[in-house]
Amino acid sequence: MYDRHVWEATPGKTLLHKTDVRTKMVLLILLAAMVLIVDSPRSLFLLFCLALGLHVVARSSPGRWRILMVFILFGIWGSMTSQALFYTREPRTIIACLLAPTTPGIGALTGGVYIYREGLEYGAVQALRSGTMLTLGLLINWTSDPRQLLRSLLSWKLPYELGFMLITGLRFLPVIFQETGVVLTAQRLRGFNPFRALSPQHLIQTAFQTLFPILARTLRRAATLASSVESRGFGRETPQVALPVWSHQERFFCHTMLLAVCGLVLLKIMDALQFNGLYYVPSCRGLYDLMKVWL
Amino acid sequence: MDSMIQFCNVSFTYKHRSTPSVNNVSLQVLPGEILLLTGATGCGKSTLLKMLNGLIPHESGGKLAGEIFVNGQSTRDFAVAEMSRTVGMVFQNPDDQIFSTTVFDEVAFVLENMGMTTAQIEPQVKEALQLVGLFDKAEASVHALSGGQKQRLAVAAVLAAKPRVLALDEPISQLDPQGAVELLSVLRQLNANLGITIIIVEHRLHEVLPLCHKVAIMDAGKLIWQGKCEEAYGRQELFAAYGLRLPQPVTICHQLGVAVSSAKVSEAVAAIRQRYAVPYYEVLAAATAPGRPEDLPAKLPAVVTARSLSFYYDNPTQLVLKEVDFTLFPGQFIALMGNNGAGKSTLLHLIGGLLKPAAGEIAVLGQESAVSPAVGMVLQNPDFMLFNSTVREEIGFSLQQQRKGDAAGWTGYCQLLIDKLGLSGLEKEFPLALSRGQRLRVAIAAVLSCRPPVLLLDEPTTGQDIGHIEDIALLLKEYTRQGGSIVFCTHDTEVAARFADRIVVMHQGRIVADGAPAAIFQDQVMLKTSGLKPPAVLLTAQALYNGTALTVEEVVGYVRQTCLGSYTGENPAS
Numbered sequence: 001m002y003d004r005h006v007w008e009a010t011p012g013k014t015l016l017h018k019t020d021v022r023t024k025m026v027l028l029i030l031l032a033a034m035v036l037i038v039d040s041p042r043s044l045f046l047l048f049c050l051a052l053g054l055h056v057v058a059r060s061s062p063g064r065w066r067i068l069m070v071f072i073l074f075g076i077w078g079s080m081t082s083q084a085l086f087y088t089r090e091p092r093t094i095i096a097c098l099l100a101p102t103t104p105g106i107g108a109l110t111g112g113v114y115i116y117r118e119g120l121e122y123g124a125v126q127a128l129r130s131g132t133m134l135t136l137g138l139l140i141n142w143t144s145d146p147r148q149l150l151r152s153l154l155s156w157k158l159p160y161e162l163g164f165m166l167i168t169g170l171r172f173l174p175v176i177f178q179e180t181g182v183v184l185t186a187q188r189l190r191g192f193n194p195f196r197a198l199s200p201q202h203l204i205q206t207a208f209q210t211l212f213p214i215l216a217r218t219l220r221r222a223a224t225l226a227s228s229v230e231s232r233g234f235g236r237e238t239p240q241v242a243l244p245v246w247s248h249q250e251r252f253f254c255h256t257m258l259l260a261v262c263g264l265v266l267l268k269i270m271d272a273l274q275f276n277g278l279y280y281v282p283s284c285r286g287l288y289d290l291m292k293v294w295l
Numbered sequence: 296m297d298s299m300i301q302f303c304n305v306s307f308t309y310k311h312r313s314t315p316s317v318n319n320v321s322l323q324v325l326p327g328e329i330l331l332l333t334g335a336t337g338c339g340k341s342t343l344l345k346m347l348n349g350l351i352p353h354e355s356g357g358k359l360a361g362e363i364f365v366n367g368q369s370t371r372d373f374a375v376a377e378m379s380r381t382v383g384m385v386f387q388n389p390d391d392q393i394f395s396t397t398v399f400d401e402v403a404f405v406l407e408n409m410g411m412t413t414a415q416i417e418p419q420v421k422e423a424l425q426l427v428g429l430f431d432k433a434e435a436s437v438h439a440l441s442g443g444q445k446q447r448l449a450v451a452a453v454l455a456a457k458p459r460v461l462a463l464d465e466p467i468s469q470l471d472p473q474g475a476v477e478l479l480s481v482l483r484q485l486n487a488n489l490g491i492t493i494i495i496v497e498h499r500l501h502e503v504l505p506l507c508h509k510v511a512i513m514d515a516g517k518l519i520w521q522g523k524c525e526e527a528y529g530r531q532e533l534f535a536a537y538g539l540r541l542p543q544p545v546t547i548c549h550q551l552g553v554a555v556s557s558a559k560v561s562e563a564v565a566a567i568r569q570r571y572a573v574p575y576y577e578v579l580a581a582a583t584a585p586g587r588p589e590d591l592p593a594k595l596p597a598v599v600t601a602r603s604l605s606f607y608y609d610n611p612t613q614l615v616l617k618e619v620d621f622t623l624f625p626g627q628f629i630a631l632m633g634n635n636g637a638g639k640s641t642l643l644h645l646i647g648g649l650l651k652p653a654a655g656e657i658a659v660l661g662q663e664s665a666v667s668p669a670v671g672m673v674l675q676n677p678d679f680m681l682f683n684s685t686v687r688e689e690i691g692f693s694l695q696q697q698r699k700g701d702a703a704g705w706t707g708y709c710q711l712l713i714d715k716l717g718l719s720g721l722e723k724e725f726p727l728a729l730s731r732g733q734r735l736r737v738a739i740a741a742v743l744s745c746r747p748p749v750l751l752l753d754e755p756t757t758g759q760d761i762g763h764i765e766d767i768a769l770l771l772k773e774y775t776r777q778g779g780s781i782v783f784c785t786h787d788t789e790v791a792a793r794f795a796d797r798i799v800v801m802h803q804g805r806i807v808a809d810g811a812p813a814a815i816f817q818d819q820v821m822l823k824t825s826g827l828k829p830p831a832v833l834l835t836a837q838a839l840y841n842g843t844a845l846t847v848e849e850v851v852g853y854v855r856q857t858c859l860g861s862y863t864g865e866n867p868a869s
Contacts, residue, residue: 011397011436063609145396147404171394179679185649186680189672190741191696209682216727217678221391228392231348231384232453233376233408 006063007177009142016058016139021148022155023250028136030257035129037264041121043294044128051135058143068138072131079130080123087119095120146171148244160235168222176218183213267291297367299460299492300324300347305361306516307342307351316342318516319361324509326459329486329493331524333500334513335538335760337730340496343513347462347494348382349375366459379405383453387465389445398424398440398448399433405456423455426489427481442635443474447481454485460492461485467499468757471635471786473826475499479506498760500534501542501789501831505558512537525556538762543789543832543847550851560831564838571858576841596661598749598780599623599646603655606641611653615641617804618655623749623782628775630791630812631784633801634826639784640675642801643751646782647672659749668697671747675754675784677738681726686718686737689726693745704744712740715770732763739767743774750774752783756790768794792816792830792845800825813843 011017016024035047055068085098094114101112140149146167153163187210229235271291273279302322308315317339324330332340345351349370352359363370366381386392395401402423406416424430427447432440440448446466453461461482467475483506485491497503504510504524511521514537520530527534527541531549534541541549544563548555555566567573601621607614616638623629623646631639644650645657648665649672657664664670674680683689688703690712695704713719716736721729726737735755742750750771756764764787771781772794785791791798791812798815800808802825808815816822816829836842836850840857844850 008438009396010438011434145400147395147400182674182676182679183682186674187682188666189647189649189670190680190693191668191745192692193696212682212727213679217676224386224388224391225394227345227350227354228384228386228449229394229404230354230375231350231379231382232405233379233456234404235374235376 006061006067007173007175008171009144009146011145012059012143014058014143016054016143019143020244020246020250021140021144021152022246023254024140024144025149025152026254027257028133028140030254030261031136032133033261034264035132037261037268038295039125040294041125041128044125044132048128048132048135051132051139054139055135058139060139060142064138064142068135071134071138072127075130075134076124076127079127080120083123083126084115084119085113087116087122089118089122092116092118141170141173164226164229168225171225172218172221175221176214179214179217180210183210186213264295268295271295297326298323298364299326299328299366300494301362301364302343302346303362303364305343305346305359305363307346307360308358309342310356312357314516316516317346320513320516320518322511322518322521324492324494326492327486327490328509329482329495329507330509330511331500331503331507332494332496332511332513333498333539334519335762336498336732338513339516340513341464342516344384344462344464344494344496346370347460348378348384349373350384376408379453379458380409380456381458382460382462383450383456383458385446385449385453385461385463385466388469389442389449392449393437393445393452396436397433398429398435398437401437401448402451402455405452409456419455419457423451426454426485427451428477441474442470443477446470446474446478450478450481450485458491460494462494464496465498466495467497467502471826472788472828473634475502476828479503482506498539501540501558504542512539524558528555528558538760540761540789543830544835546847547832547835547850550847551854558831560834560838563835567839567854571854573840573854574857576843576853595625597622597624599657599659599664599782601642601645601655601657604642604645604652604657605654606638606645606650606652614653615804616645616652619804619806621799621806621809623780625748625778625780626775627780628772628794628796629780629782630795630798631782631801632786632788632791632798632825632827636803637801637825638804639801640753643672643753643782643784646670646749647751668693668745669747670749670751671742671745672751673735673738673742673753673755675757677731677735678727680738680741681734684725685723686713686726686729687722689737690740690744692741697745699745706744708746709740709744712743712770715766716740717766732759735759736763736767739770743770746779748779750779750781752781754784754786756785756787764790788816788828789830789832792833800827802826812845816845817843 031047031051035044038044038047055065060068093116095117096115097112098115099107099110099113101107149170150163150167153166154160271288274288300323302320305317305320306315307317320343332343334340342351345355346363347365347370351357353375365378368381370378393401395404399420402420403416406419421430421433424433427450429444429447429451432444437445437448450461467478470478479502482493486493495503495507504527507524509521509523510527512519512533519537520533528545531541531546542558544560545555545558548563548566551567551571553566553570555563599622601619604616604619604621605614606616619642621642631642633639641650645652646659646664647670648667660669681689683692687705690709691700691704693704694700694706700706700709713722716739718733718736718740721733726734729737739755755767768790775781795812797810798808798812799806800815800821807825808818808821816833822829830845832847832850833843833845836844839850840853842850842853844853
């Protein structure tokens with residue numbers, strides 16, 4: 001049968017499993033900030049490789065690598081395709097023409113459909129950004145106890161309802177993927193052909209028909225989980241349980257990372273000021289050169 | 296003695312509903328008692344259970360009238376978190392309630408919420424795991440547990456708080472026989488050794504009843520009857536009227552007009568012997584035996600043929616099916632049995648064409664198996680099969696896809712299914728808003744409407760009361776008489792023995808037995824290896840007259856015919 005556990009957190013003895021949930025969440029937030037700050041494709045690629053490297057450290061199973069690759073490749077494909085076709089900034093270089101403007105009817109209507117080199121590059125950069133965040137998000141999901149995640153969120157003053165909702169979402173995301181497969185199977189068994197007619201009305205109806213059973217089951221499941229955790233004393237009034245001691249090394253690591261991100265922000269500001277001719281520090285020329293390549 | 300639990304004129308109406316789900320219920324449970332709360336699906340028993348720890352009304356909204364006291368505390372005055380120290384609540388599906396990644400963490404959760412320190416938590420977690428027999432699994436992943444172990448973990452997860460009351464909502468409905476036995480054994484020990492008061496909501500009362508001291512029956516939100524188990528054994532008609540299944544030895548005694556105060560086979564046999572001088576088995580009983588494979592039209596070509604079928608999911612070294620040979624003939628009604636993980640569902644999926652074999656071959660109606668209208672399949676969870684807006688659309692859907700029937704795919708046979716499956720009046724309802732029993736029947740009707748030559752059902756009896764099971768089984772039997780062939784997975788040996796022509800038992804990916812129910816249930820060694828138990832009626836027949844009967848009617852018929860010389864099928868007591 002379908003292995004739904006490939007989606008869910010599993011215990012392990014790797015460094016990533018042992019690392020405090022708070023450290024992992026800080027890492028996620030700071031790396032997300034980094035990929036937003038950095039524009040250089042090569043730096044983004046390195047950050048992306050770093051995120052993948054963490055999966056190696058966590059000894060993610062082949063099934064998980066498959067999931068990761070599918071998501072990343074779809075992300076890259078979607079991002080690059082859309083940007084290649086719809087890139088609007090200038091300059092832009094046409095590298096292929098899919099539909100000439102001279103094509104009768106549709107050609108004049110669209111003004112031609114082209115593939116732009118800059119669009120492809122920009123799409124790749126965006127895909128690296130989203131891929132890095134996705135990779136880290138899945139890493140945390142697969143290596144962290146949902147209970148600890150929830151406690152961390154609550155200890156950071158996230159409202160109880162929001163925290164529980166987030167964790168329930170994470171907890172059920174894998175199940176929803178699995179159950180979508182079951183619903184599609186059930187539909188196939190009953191001779192359902194979702195693409196029999198491609199009218200918008202039919203497609204909307206198809207989407208609803210697929211979503212109905214998944215939504216109904218998910219709601220029932222979420223209600224049971226909520227009842228179960230509340231029946232075990234968890235809730236708004238629960239005394240705040242002391243989280244495991246956040247080790248000095250991990251705290252130090254988080255602070256260092258935070259400083260690094262702050263440093264990056266400063267450098268980015270310097271670079272922007274210099275680029276716009278507002279402020280330039282001649283003694284930092286080497287630094288400007290580095291920033292040009294890596295930021 | 297003071298009550299541990301007391302419901303005083305309790306009524307509850309959910310938000311946005313006009314009629315109460317629980318209506319003026321008064322009930323008392325003494326400390327150390329085990330109460331079975333039962334009734335048809337949707338009768339309000341789970342709602343009543345949720346009142347015990349204050350989930351209702353604190354977390355549900357709605358309107359509560361009356362008072363509920365647990366251990367002298369009014370549930371109105373205490374938050375759910377506080378009540379969790381007194382009442383441990385366990386739900387139906389262990390997968391839906393487990394929240395952590397390791398067994399230890401799951402059990403520690405409730406203690407952490409009580410504000411305990413790590414040093415205090417550890418011994419209590421270990422004690423709870425010891426009580427449910429999972430001590431050696433403390434560091435295991437929750438995903439590595441079987442269904443029965445997961446449900447025992449769910450019990451341990453509330454037991455760690457040392458509650459005075461355990462409330463369990465259909466705890467064995469999702470478990471295979473082995474898992475159910477494990478859990479019930481744990482509950483028995485907790486009650487006997489720790490004096491924990493237990494309330495169980497369950498349909499499978501023939502399995503749970505022997506464990507309990509008291510029974511309460513609910514219907515349409517009202518408490519219809521409550522009493523001791525011994526009294527319940529004398530109220531066969533009442534239980535039957537609400538679609539509830541008493542243990543078979545009790546039913547036999549009742550039909551023979553013999554009073555019995557226990558569900559044990561030995562006591563039932565002793566009670567019958569006091570009244571009837573039952574001779575040992577002769578040819579007579581054979582005349583009452585149900586249909587057997589040799590009676591069936593096996594000369595017709597097989598509809599499903601599997602040869603040396605092997606299958607694995609991810610790892611070629613972990614075969615889920617190992618060289619399985621299987622044949623299904625027209626008109627056969629086969630029960631596929633075995634513990635979870637035996638390969639039953641995989642075999643169904645291969646027949647249905649949803650999976651392709653790793654080795655061997657499988658043909659349906661002479662063609663290589665593939666998803667086609669020739670094979671209909673009802674999945675274990677009917678919810679995944681219901682995706683239309685009304686019951687009528689749902690049942691007509693497949694025919695409409697095949698451009699049969701009227702514009703909505705509706706035929707006279709659809710209407711017949713509606714009538715036979717008790718769905719009349721629900722045609723315009725939203726299928727997913729129906730009760731679980733109704734949803735399953737809609738799913739079956741939706742598949743049957745196309746009249747597939749081969750029908751596969753994956754555990755259609757799960758969570759159903761006996762009334763619904765009988766309705767479904769009788770419809771399916773009729774379908775096989777019309778030439779349809781059916782394979783259904785089930786853990787319910789009583790249903791399999793009563794309705795199936797042939798039983799196929801699977802164990803660790805292999806078919807370990809294939810034959811008539813009487814022959815299958817005689818093979819004690821095979822049954823034990825496969826984690827199955829013979830139906831209680833067979834044990835009664837064996838003890839009473841060395842018989843092989845598989846239905847209550849057979850035993851009653853034999854006793855009457857041999858002792859009274861009459862086989863009228865009427866109750867001599869009536």
